[in-house]
Amino acid sequence: MRGARTRGAPITGTVRAVLWVAFGLFFLFPLYAMADFSTRDLIAGGRTLQAWTNLVTDDALYQAIVISLLLAAFTVAAMLVILVPTMIWVRLRAPWARGMVEFLCLLPLTIPALVIVVGLRNVYLWVTYFLGESALTLTFVYVVLVLPFAYRAIDASLSSIDMQTLAEAARSLGAGWATTILRVLVPNIWPGILSAAFISIAVVLGEYTIASLSGYQTLQVQIVAIGKSDGPTSVAASLAVLLFGFALLLVLSLVTRGRHAADETSTNPSGVERVVA
Amino acid sequence: MPVSTLSRRVRETLPLLPFLAVVLIFLVIPTVTVIVNAFRDDGADGAASLARIGALFSPAALAALAKSVLLSGSTAIIGAVLGAVLGWLIVSSPSTSMVRRAVISLCSVLAQFGGVALAFAFLATVGLNGVLTLWVQQALGWNLAASGWLYSLTGLILVYTYFQIPLMVIVFVPALEGLRAQWREAAVSLGASRWQYFREVAVPLLAPAFLGSALLLFANAFAAYATAAALVSQGSPIVPLLIRSALTSEVVLGQSGFAYALALEMIVVVAAVMVAYNILVRRTARWLR
Numbered sequence: 001m002r003g004a005r006t007r008g009a010p011i012t013g014t015v016r017a018v019l020w021v022a023f024g025l026f027f028l029f030p031l032y033a034m035a036d037f038s039t040r041d042l043i044a045g046g047r048t049l050q051a052w053t054n055l056v057t058d059d060a061l062y063q064a065i066v067i068s069l070l071l072a073a074f075t076v077a078a079m080l081v082i083l084v085p086t087m088i089w090v091r092l093r094a095p096w097a098r099g100m101v102e103f104l105c106l107l108p109l110t111i112p113a114l115v116i117v118v119g120l121r122n123v124y125l126w127v128t129y130f131l132g133e134s135a136l137t138l139t140f141v142y143v144v145l146v147l148p149f150a151y152r153a154i155d156a157s158l159s160s161i162d163m164q165t166l167a168e169a170a171r172s173l174g175a176g177w178a179t180t181i182l183r184v185l186v187p188n189i190w191p192g193i194l195s196a197a198f199i200s201i202a203v204v205l206g207e208y209t210i211a212s213l214s215g216y217q218t219l220q221v222q223i224v225a226i227g228k229s230d231g232p233t234s235v236a237a238s239l240a241v242l243l244f245g246f247a248l249l250l251v252l253s254l255v256t257r258g259r260h261a262a263d264e265t266s267t268n269p270s271g272v273e274r275v276v277a
Numbered sequence: 278m279p280v281s282t283l284s285r286r287v288r289e290t291l292p293l294l295p296f297l298a299v300v301l302i303f304l305v306i307p308t309v310t311v312i313v314n315a316f317r318d319d320g321a322d323g324a325a326s327l328a329r330i331g332a333l334f335s336p337a338a339l340a341a342l343a344k345s346v347l348l349s350g351s352t353a354i355i356g357a358v359l360g361a362v363l364g365w366l367i368v369s370s371p372s373t374s375m376v377r378r379a380v381i382s383l384c385s386v387l388a389q390f391g392g393v394a395l396a397f398a399f400l401a402t403v404g405l406n407g408v409l410t411l412w413v414q415q416a417l418g419w420n421l422a423a424s425g426w427l428y429s430l431t432g433l434i435l436v437y438t439y440f441q442i443p444l445m446v447i448v449f450v451p452a453l454e455g456l457r458a459q460w461r462e463a464a465v466s467l468g469a470s471r472w473q474y475f476r477e478v479a480v481p482l483l484a485p486a487f488l489g490s491a492l493l494l495f496a497n498a499f500a501a502y503a504t505a506a507a508l509v510s511q512g513s514p515i516v517p518l519l520i521r522s523a524l525t526s527e528v529v530l531g532q533s534g535f536a537y538a539l540a541l542e543m544i545v546v547v548a549a550v551m552v553a554y555n556i557l558v559r560r561t562a563r564w565l566r
Contacts (some may be wrong), residue, residue: 003498016366024364027383030398030439033408037401086296094289101293104300110551111308111544112500114517117523119307120313146305206390208503213524220393224507227397235401238394245390249382 031239038236051232055240058233064222067135071218072204074139076197079150082143084193087154088181091166097123105151109145113209116141135216145210146203150196157192161185191256198252202245311544314537329538340544344430345516352437358437358492360445367446368453381450384443391440392503399436399508403427411457428509437502440526441494448493452486452561489557500543506519516543 036257042046056062083105090098110115120141127137163185170180186193208220217225219241318326332338370377376478382542402409410421426432456479464474502517513519516539523536 002315014370019362019366023359027387027439027443030402033402034398036408037406042406069413076452078432082296082299086293089289089292094293097290097293101296104297104304104509107300107304110548111304112502112547114500114520115311115540115544116304116307118520118536119310120518122310123302123306140299140304145300147300155401174490202386202390206392206394206503208393209507212506220503223393223397227400227507228510231397231400231406235397238397242391242398245386246382250379251383253378253382 005048005095032240036076036244038239039234040232042232051230051236052240054230054233055237058226060235061219061222061226061233064217064219067217068219070136070204071142072201074136075142075146077199078139079141079146079196079200080193083147083150083239084154084186084189085181087151087158088163088185089159091163097154099100102151102155105147109148113145113207114213116144117210120214135211135218138211138214138216138218141156142200142204144209146196146200149199149203151218154192155191155197156193161188161240163188182249194255195252198248202248205241206216206233206245212255304437308544309452309542311540312536315541317537318465318533319534329534330541332535333538334367338386338539340499341513341516341519345499346392348430348433348437348515349495352441353491353494353497355434355438356441356445356494357449357487360442360490360494361449361487363442364446364453368450381446384446388447390555391545395439395504396507397434398439399427399432400434405504427516430514432508433515436508437498438500440504440527444494445490445496448490449486456482459471485557485560489554489561492550492554496547499548500549 038051039047039049041050054061055065068165086101090101124137127140166184166188167180170184175184205219207218208224211218212224219237223234223237223241226237257267304518306356307329314323315329316327317323318328333342333431367377401407404427405408405422407422412420413419414422448535460478460482463472464478469477500517502521505518506521509518513522520543522537523539
């Protein structure tokens with residue numbers, strides 16, 4: 001990678017070291033504090049893992065974890081089924097729609113989740129009318145939330161292959177569209193699909209705004225609810241989610257290592273510029 | 278348009294329909310609902326009215342807007358400056374190192390997926406029974422958590438910088454990486470000092486990206502909800518929390534109508550900032566190749 005390498009004067013070395021330590025303290029100390037706080041025994045003193053065992057033994061929290069994991073899986077599946085064929089089709093057969101699809105995919109960056117949830121009430125009256133009252137109906141709106149992230153990840157992969165040639169070769173050998181997409185194109189954009197899936201999982205597990213204001217008990221909603229009476233358990237669950245997200249993105253950056261050196265995904269595993277926290 | 282072209286267009290559009298339907302129902306319709314309802318009154322027939330927009334200029338709503346702008350502006354400036362420094366530290370370390378990967382991954386998590394967890398991180402650090410609070414109490418006898426500042430604007434500013442700095446790193450590192458070593462070598466071989474290179478070459482090249490990123494940080498903080506909602510459970514000092522109380526309070530009739538106006542206010546602010554951001558990004562894209 002082209003780096004503006006600044007070496008030489010020993011004074012810079014000292015400044016750099018001091019800055020690294022300062023940033024390290026600011027960012028790592030709260031994480032350490034979470035680990036410390038969640039293992040403290042407030043009554044008897046000393047250490048306890050009670051807060052961490054609560055993650056599986058507390059019924060409400062465990063249910064919420066299951067729901068959030070299911071939501072993550074459903075969102076990834078729906079996102080891939082909807083987005084991948086659309087993006088391939090737009091590049092191969094309907095180039096006139098490419099600008100529009102990109103615009104729509106990136107639109108959620110400009111429209112905050114909070115705005116969506118305010119306008120969502122009428123839509124959800126219909127959704128619950130047809131599909132019933134279940135937290136899993138959040139899948140649809142989560143697909144929209146992850147669109148910008150998933151679009152950029154898949155778009156980077158699609159740009160790196162000669163899709164026209166691959167598709168023509170497959171089609172001229174007699175493959176239908178489904179075979180062409182599933183058995184020829186998808187294996188070639190595997191890294192992009194993996195990135196899109198990982199980032200979508202992280203987004204769904206961290207989502208609070210829409211779930212809480214629609215009244216569904218997902219993991220994050222439950223963390224806040226428990227926090228009012230049992231701080232350590234909430235802190236333990238929060239730290240678990242952060243560490244899980246960190247592990248996902250770190251694995252992703254190792255898996256996609258060395259693919260385009262100048263590619264955005266190499267420095268920014270999510271390939272994203274912004275999300276509303 | 279000839280019939281054959283038209284039928285081809287239709288055939289080309291059909292596979293796009295599932296995607297278009299999801300975006301239409303779950304993104305476009307909610308947004309349009311917000312905009313339309315912001316201009317209606319609270320009656321059953323919902324006649325056109327400016328009452329809800331007018332409520333945006335009530336003292337409470339204006340105070341929330343001012344605090345939101347103060348919070349977003351201050352954390353955008355702090356985040357942009359410190360994030361640029363951290364970005365420079367990261368870029369000037371070897372690109373393949375594990376440390377660098379770990380730092381970037383951590384930044385992504387904190388910037389984009391933290392939300393509620395960040396509120397609890399600071400409750401565990403400087404909250405009433407926080408780890409740092411107890412240490413300081415034992416060592417110096419001060420009560421760090423006194424006066425509940427963590428739940429006020431000061432606390433929000435501290436917690437927001439915890440995701441604004443990482444976000445700055447993520448959006449600014451590509452621009453820093455675009456600064457080519459050859460440009461510095463050219464400047465140095467023409468006799469420029471490090472300071473001259475920094476002032477005459479690096480700063481002018483990076484200025485649009487820096488300002489653009491700062492705008493992005495502003496929009497991000499302005500629209501952020503989860504962290505503030507988890508930290509401040511009552512009262513509504515900033516716009517997102519005012520929207521929460523308008524949505525959830527069933528006591529005051531017509532409050533949920535006010536949420537539409539507030540959401541429209543948020544769309545307008547964020548959209549204006551994002552348009553400015555896109556203009557600046559386009560300027561950066563000229564040399565970032």
